[in-house]
Amino acid sequence: MTQPLTPAERRPPNHGPKAAARNRDALIVAAREIYAAHGLDAPLSAIARRAGVGQGVLYRHFPDRAAVAIAVLDENVRQVEQAASAEGARFPDVLGVLTWHLTESAAFLGLLHADGAAGHSEALAHALVLSDRVGSALRQRLPEGHRLGPSDDLMLAVAMVSGAVSGPTREVRELRAKAAWRLLGVEVGPVRPFEG
Amino acid sequence: MTQPLTPAERRPPNHGPKAAARNRDALIVAAREIYAAHGLDAPLSAIARRAGVGQGVLYRHFPDRAAVAIAVLDENVRQVEQAASAEGARFPDVLGVLTWHLTESAAFLGLLHADGAAGHSEALAHALVLSDRVGSALRQRLPEGHRLGPSDDLMLAVAMVSGAVSGPTREVRELRAKAAWRLLGVEVGPVRPFEG
Amino acid sequence: MTQPLTPAERRPPNHGPKAAARNRDALIVAAREIYAAHGLDAPLSAIARRAGVGQGVLYRHFPDRAAVAIAVLDENVRQVEQAASAEGARFPDVLGVLTWHLTESAAFLGLLHADGAAGHSEALAHALVLSDRVGSALRQRLPEGHRLGPSDDLMLAVAMVSGAVSGPTREVRELRAKAAWRLLGVEVGPVRPFEG
Amino acid sequence: MTQPLTPAERRPPNHGPKAAARNRDALIVAAREIYAAHGLDAPLSAIARRAGVGQGVLYRHFPDRAAVAIAVLDENVRQVEQAASAEGARFPDVLGVLTWHLTESAAFLGLLHADGAAGHSEALAHALVLSDRVGSALRQRLPEGHRLGPSDDLMLAVAMVSGAVSGPTREVRELRAKAAWRLLGVEVGPVRPFEG
DNA sequence: AATGAATGAGGATTCATTCAT
DNA sequence: GATGAATGAATCCTCATTCAT
Numbered sequence: 001m002t003q004p005l006t007p008a009e010r011r012p013p014n015h016g017p018k019a020a021a022r023n024r025d026a027l028i029v030a031a032r033e034i035y036a037a038h039g040l041d042a043p044l045s046a047i048a049r050r051a052g053v054g055q056g057v058l059y060r061h062f063p064d065r066a067a068v069a070i071a072v073l074d075e076n077v078r079q080v081e082q083a084a085s086a087e088g089a090r091f092p093d094v095l096g097v098l099t100w101h102l103t104e105s106a107a108f109l110g111l112l113h114a115d116g117a118a119g120h121s122e123a124l125a126h127a128l129v130l131s132d133r134v135g136s137a138l139r140q141r142l143p144e145g146h147r148l149g150p151s152d153d154l155m156l157a158v159a160m161v162s163g164a165v166s167g168p169t170r171e172v173r174e175l176r177a178k179a180a181w182r183l184l185g186v187e188v189g190p191v192r193p194f195e196g
Numbered sequence: 197m198t199q200p201l202t203p204a205e206r207r208p209p210n211h212g213p214k215a216a217a218r219n220r221d222a223l224i225v226a227a228r229e230i231y232a233a234h235g236l237d238a239p240l241s242a243i244a245r246r247a248g249v250g251q252g253v254l255y256r257h258f259p260d261r262a263a264v265a266i267a268v269l270d271e272n273v274r275q276v277e278q279a280a281s282a283e284g285a286r287f288p289d290v291l292g293v294l295t296w297h298l299t300e301s302a303a304f305l306g307l308l309h310a311d312g313a314a315g316h317s318e319a320l321a322h323a324l325v326l327s328d329r330v331g332s333a334l335r336q337r338l339p340e341g342h343r344l345g346p347s348d349d350l351m352l353a354v355a356m357v358s359g360a361v362s363g364p365t366r367e368v369r370e371l372r373a374k375a376a377w378r379l380l381g382v383e384v385g386p387v388r389p390f391e392g
Numbered sequence: 393m394t395q396p397l398t399p400a401e402r403r404p405p406n407h408g409p410k411a412a413a414r415n416r417d418a419l420i421v422a423a424r425e426i427y428a429a430h431g432l433d434a435p436l437s438a439i440a441r442r443a444g445v446g447q448g449v450l451y452r453h454f455p456d457r458a459a460v461a462i463a464v465l466d467e468n469v470r471q472v473e474q475a476a477s478a479e480g481a482r483f484p485d486v487l488g489v490l491t492w493h494l495t496e497s498a499a500f501l502g503l504l505h506a507d508g509a510a511g512h513s514e515a516l517a518h519a520l521v522l523s524d525r526v527g528s529a530l531r532q533r534l535p536e537g538h539r540l541g542p543s544d545d546l547m548l549a550v551a552m553v554s555g556a557v558s559g560p561t562r563e564v565r566e567l568r569a570k571a572a573w574r575l576l577g578v579e580v581g582p583v584r585p586f587e588g
Numbered sequence: 589m590t591q592p593l594t595p596a597e598r599r600p601p602n603h604g605p606k607a608a609a610r611n612r613d614a615l616i617v618a619a620r621e622i623y624a625a626h627g628l629d630a631p632l633s634a635i636a637r638r639a640g641v642g643q644g645v646l647y648r649h650f651p652d653r654a655a656v657a658i659a660v661l662d663e664n665v666r667q668v669e670q671a672a673s674a675e676g677a678r679f680p681d682v683l684g685v686l687t688w689h690l691t692e693s694a695a696f697l698g699l700l701h702a703d704g705a706a707g708h709s710e711a712l713a714h715a716l717v718l719s720d721r722v723g724s725a726l727r728q729r730l731p732e733g734h735r736l737g738p739s740d741d742l743m744l745a746v747a748m749v750s751g752a753v754s755g756p757t758r759e760v761r762e763l764r765a766k767a768a769w770r771l772l773g774v775e776v777g778p779v780r781p782f783e784g
Numbered sequence: 785a786a787t788g789a790a791t792g793a794g795g796a797t798t799c800a801t802t803c804a805t
Numbered sequence: 806g807a808t809g810a811a812t813g814a815a816t817c818c819t820c821a822t823t824c825a826t
Contacts, residue, residue: 020785041237043820054787059822153379156360160376163359164352180356183349184379214805216810239795250812255797410826412789433629435816446791451818545771548752552768555751556744572748575741576771608806631799642808647801 024061024071026051031072032105040069066123070130076101077130077137083194084137091141095181096189098134098158102165103173103191131155147185157184220257220267222247227268228301236265262319266326272297273326273333279390280333287337291377292385294330294354298361299369299387327351343381353380416453416463418443423464424497432461458515462522468493469522469529475586476529483533487573488581490526490550494557495565495583523547539577549576612649612659614639619660620693628657654711658718664689664696665718665725671782672725679729683769684777686722686746690753691761691779719743735773745772 030051034042044065048058062068083089083097135155148154164180167173174191181188226247230238240261244254258264279285279293331351344350360376363369370387377384422443426434436457440450454460475481475489527547540546556572559565566583573580618639622630632653636646650656671677671685689696723743736742752768755761762779769776 023786044822045820048788055822056788056824057786060785065821152375156372156375156379159360159362159372160356160379161359163357163361164355165359166355176352176355179348179352183352183356214810219811240797241795251797252799252813253811256810261796410789415790436818437816447818448792448820449790452789457817544767548764548767548771551752551754551764552748552771553751555749555753556747557751558747568744568747571740571744575744575748611807632801633799636809643801644803644809645807648806653800 023051023053023057026053027058027061027068028071028075031068035069035072036105044068064123066126070123070126072105073127073130076105077133079194080134081137082196084140086194086196089141090189091138091143091146092187092189094138094141094189095186096191097194098138099161099174099177099181099188100191100193102158102162103170103177104193134158157186160184219247219249219253222249223254223257223264224267224271227264231265231268232301240264260319262322266319266322268301269323269326272301273329275390276330277333278392280336282390282392285337286385287334287339287342288383288385290334290337290385291382292387293390294334295357295370295373295377295384295387296389298354298358299366299373300389330354353382356380415443415445415449418445419450419453419460420463420467423460427461427464428497436460456515458518462515462518464497465519465522468497469525471586472526473529474588476532478586478588481533482581483530483535483538484579484581486530486533486581487578488583489586490530491553491566491569491573491580492583492585494550494554495562495569496585526550549578552576611639611641611645614641615646615649615656616659616663619656623657623660624693632656652711654714658711658714660693661696661715661718664693665721667782668722669725670784672728674782674784677729678777679726679731679734680775680777682726682729682777683774684779685782686726687749687762687765687769687776687779688781690746690750691758691765692781696750722746745774748772 027047031047034047034050038046044058045055047068048055051058058068062071079101080094080098084094086093138154138158142149142154148157161177161180161184164176165173167176177191178188223243227243230243230246234242240254241251243264244251247254254264258267275297276290276294280290282289334350334354338345338350344353357373357376357380360372361369363372374384374387419439423439426439426442430438436450437447439460440447443450450460454463471493472486472490476486478485530546530550534541534546540549553569553572553576556568557565559568570580570583615635619635622635622638626634632646633643635656636643639646646656650659667689668682668686672682674681726742726746730737730742736745749765749768749772752764753761755764765779766776
């Protein structure tokens with residue numbers, strides 16, 4: 001109704017502290033999309049732009065490039081954990097959720113390859129924690145005497161499937177992932193995100 | 197019309213055209229080392245420096261970044277082909293040579309993931325050719341009724357093993373690769389480079 | 393994932409967003425000077441250096457080489473337009489201002505030759521717009537029945553004078569420009585920049 | 589890595605001293621074409637390549653970039669001189685030949701603008717000589733009392749027409765050149781190269 | 785707390801020029 | 806005398822990161 005008629009310094013609205021959490025989420029969503037479209041090496045500025053925030057905000061929330069990727073992964077991991085904790089979840093169901101993320105997100109793939117290239121040891125440590133959390137979640141539902149029971153075989157199999165997952169579209173990647181599990185003789189449930 | 201200021205100072209030795217082939221080889225060797233140390237995104241200048249040649253030489257021999265990687269892969273592929281053609285070679289032996297290259301060279305891993313990220317279609321096409329050549333070499337020695345016999349299973353398995361191969365040292369990577377083959381129920385011979 | 397090695401050393405002063413407009417102006421001024429001294433092909437880095445800003449600022453304000461030149465020209469054109477709009481301006485006066493810019497700025501000369509060499513069509517289109525604006529400004533004061541009245545003759549004459557303008561110093565170039573107008577039988581007012 | 593390829597050092601044929609003159613001509617022809625297509629700043633390597641000779645040959649015949657351009661111009665100038673010396677040649681005929689070269693060759697245009705940008709003073713001196721030769725040739729047929737008679741007006745007019753000559757095709761450029769001569773009130777004969 | 789401009793190092797690429805053969 | 810590979814300086818351009826506002 002009233003038009004304050006900016007005299008000179010028109011600055012974009014500062015939404016105050018309330019916006020902080022929302023910005024962080026927006027950044028993660030944006031990062032996921034940008035990663036999917038341009039790979040893990042996409043410019044950080046592109047992520048900030050897509051999130052609709054300034055570059056500074058990105059740095060406020062994430063000290064470095066790796067922290068962004070880890071934050072993206074973190075939610076993927078959380079979904080796997082939730083799938084594992086869900087009432088009556090079976091191992092193949094959890095694998096299905098895991099597989100869905102493998103086919104969805106380039107960043108998730110990168111996780112498994114993280115230690116190859118040297119990085120900030122802190123980021124690496126964080127990645128290992130995430131990897132462990134995935135392992136724990138899976139083991140929670142791993143039936144006694146399952147083929148992937150022996151120590152290390154579980155995450156090795158996950159890494160192997162991630163290696164099989166490549167392709168131009170998600171559909172192709174899903175097919176390959178399923179074929180890989182089949183070749184390992186492991187049953188997988190529906191490949192889809194976890195939804196409470 | 198603006199010429200460089202003609203330093204005309206001291207110039208490093210120019211070893212003449214004779215050095216061309218040697219330089220190309222040196223570049224490939226250097227690229228392999230740099231790739232192993234810093235990944236496929238390592239600066240091209242680092243490759244040239246390690247090869248002991250000017251940047252221009254790299255561009256003379258390889259029009260773009262992908263061409264360098266392909267040249268590196270090409271020799272890996274050739275070794276696999278030679279292993280497959282060797283007198284009395286058995287399938288596990290060929291797999292052993294292949295596996296050695298998987299554990300040795302980051303670039304070789306990239307080959308299997310090439311189609312994920314869009315690239316120059318020409319480079320991609322070349323990568324697919326290399327991939328096919330690996331497939332053909334392996335199939336040459338694939339026993340009747342082998343577990344990886346069904347179409348596509350062969351390269352899928354290779355991709356899976358490549359996914360399992362990561363780790364700080366070659367030894368660790370070799371252990372994981374062997375474990376991956378074991379999990380697939382496939383016998384592998386000695387993991388080593390092919391030497392006539 | 394390879395970050396620059398974070399010098400984190402001493403950084404030159406960052407004058408903040410306030411400096412944006414000032415920087416843009418400084419770049420245009422610098423570009424004009426550099427163009428005059430070294431021609432339109434002068435390195436962009438030289439322009440940034442003379443403007444006292446980083447290279448990035450130049451690219452922020454001007455997406456490419458042509459945009460810089462166009463920005464420089466734009467102000468020249470604006471001056472001609474202002475001269476044409478000035479109270480009581482006569483045609484020769486406007487020509488005088490135009491001629492001053494012709495003798496002052498190598499970039500302005502390039503404008504008339506722009507369509508010869510193929511360029512980004514967008515930049516070319518912009519150049520044509522500028523050319524049109526010059527034509528409109530001149531025509532605004534063109535007396536009925538003037539020798540340059542017939543369509544196209546006006547800009548043709550301007551192009552011809554621009555062809556005549558070359559020489560080591562501005563004074564020489566001004567003499568030649570005046571001689572050229574004389575040869576065309578066109579009266580020119582004082583050759584000087586427009587100042588309100 | 590490297591195949592034997594050539595049995596011994598296969599080198600391209602060396603045609604001996606006889607080829608020297610032919611090479612020089614080929615270079616000039618090539619330069620004219622390259623200049624027309626890519627402007628005066630085209631890479632010298634492109635000229636050598638199109639001439640079908642090595643880069644060294646170019647440097648043997650022409651010490652620097654300017655020397656190539658001058659050599660190209662030299663023949664243009666020679667044609668104008670020949671046109672002026674031809675039995676019964678009239679001034680408009682000579683102008684027609686000159687105009688043809690103006691519309692044909694970007695390099696020829698550059699000649700008139702040469703002194704604007706500082707260059708090797710030697711090359712500049714050479715350009716001035718060429719310019720003088722054009723002037724002399726024209727004056728040889730300049731009728732008593734011609735409009736361009738007064739000192740300096742002749743070359744000024746030529747420069748002016750060169751300024752008018754721009755356009756995407758030779759035909760357009762020719763039209764503009766003719767319009768420019770008309771505006772100067774100077775008659776021009778057929779616009780075409782001189783052919784004995 | 786947010787914005788987004790500024791900085792400049794780093795990497796890609798081109799090309800003039802030299803020189804071994 | 807010719808060839809064309811080698812050199813590396815110069816330039817373009819991109820982005821990670823800082824910081825005034």
